[in-house]
Amino acid sequence: MKNAKAAPQLLFLTGNAGKLREIQAALPEVRAWDVDLPEIQSVDPRRVIEAKLLEATRLLPGQRLMVEDTSLSLDALGGLPGPLIKWFIADGSLGLEGLADVAAARGNLQARATTWIGLLEPSATGLSLRFFEGTVRGRIVRPVGQSGFGWDPIFQPEGADKTFAQMTPEEKTRFSMRSLALDALRKAWEHG
Numbered sequence: 001m002k003n004a005k006a007a008p009q010l011l012f013l014t015g016n017a018g019k020l021r022e023i024q025a026a027l028p029e030v031r032a033w034d035v036d037l038p039e040i041q042s043v044d045p046r047r048v049i050e051a052k053l054l055e056a057t058r059l060l061p062g063q064r065l066m067v068e069d070t071s072l073s074l075d076a077l078g079g080l081p082g083p084l085i086k087w088f089i090a091d092g093s094l095g096l097e098g099l100a101d102v103a104a105a106r107g108n109l110q111a112r113a114t115t116w117i118g119l120l121e122p123s124a125t126g127l128s129l130r131f132f133e134g135t136v137r138g139r140i141v142r143p144v145g146q147s148g149f150g151w152d153p154i155f156q157p158e159g160a161d162k163t164f165a166q167m168t169p170e171e172k173t174r175f176s177m178r179s180l181a182l183d184a185l186r187k188a189w190e191h192g
């Protein structure tokens, strides 16, 4: 089995149940580690991921660790909020409606969603850190749909006529940035 060496101790550092569900659907051997680590602020997700992984491996040396960062970038805002999306859609902030309003008011609905996965593994020479990325383009629409999580209700990926939140989990998997990042990771595993 190609993934045999991935089992069973790949720890996914996350407190997000939606992300965990989707990652485990693709990689059932992944276990969650919901640890509260300081998160540096940067518009480069790789820097945020790397800092988290290095802190985590200090706490739990010798483990294979995974961190994932998913961002939503609006062309109407020059690529923001990107990795800061969580704060834009938090309660009391702009929210999904507000983001959709901004995109519509600026006359540009184009957006891209990107998942970065960082993998930190013990290696013969110390630690190996690898990144895997997946991006899909789409458009921002008024919130619609009940499934999924986060900003799923306002993102309609290219090639689909509904938002992630209107899709079944299988449909979202077919269109999602996370699937592309996971494909890249699996390819790297297959090639050793």
Ligand SMILES: O=P(O)(O)OP(=O)(O)OP(=O)(O)OC[C@H]1O[C@@H](n2cnc3c(O)ncnc32)[C@H](O)[C@@H]1O
Pocket: 013, 014, 015, 016, 019, 068, 069, 070, 071, 083, 085, 086, 089, 148, 149, 150, 151, 152, 164, 178
């Ligand atoms: O503990 P971690 O894994 O860091 O979880 P998080 O919720 O902080 O995760 P991110 O920074 O990657 O996510 C930024 C925001 O984007 C949301 N999000 C992540 N993946 C998503 C997806 O596939 N669809 C919709 N929203 C998503 C997520 O709920 C956050 O509000």
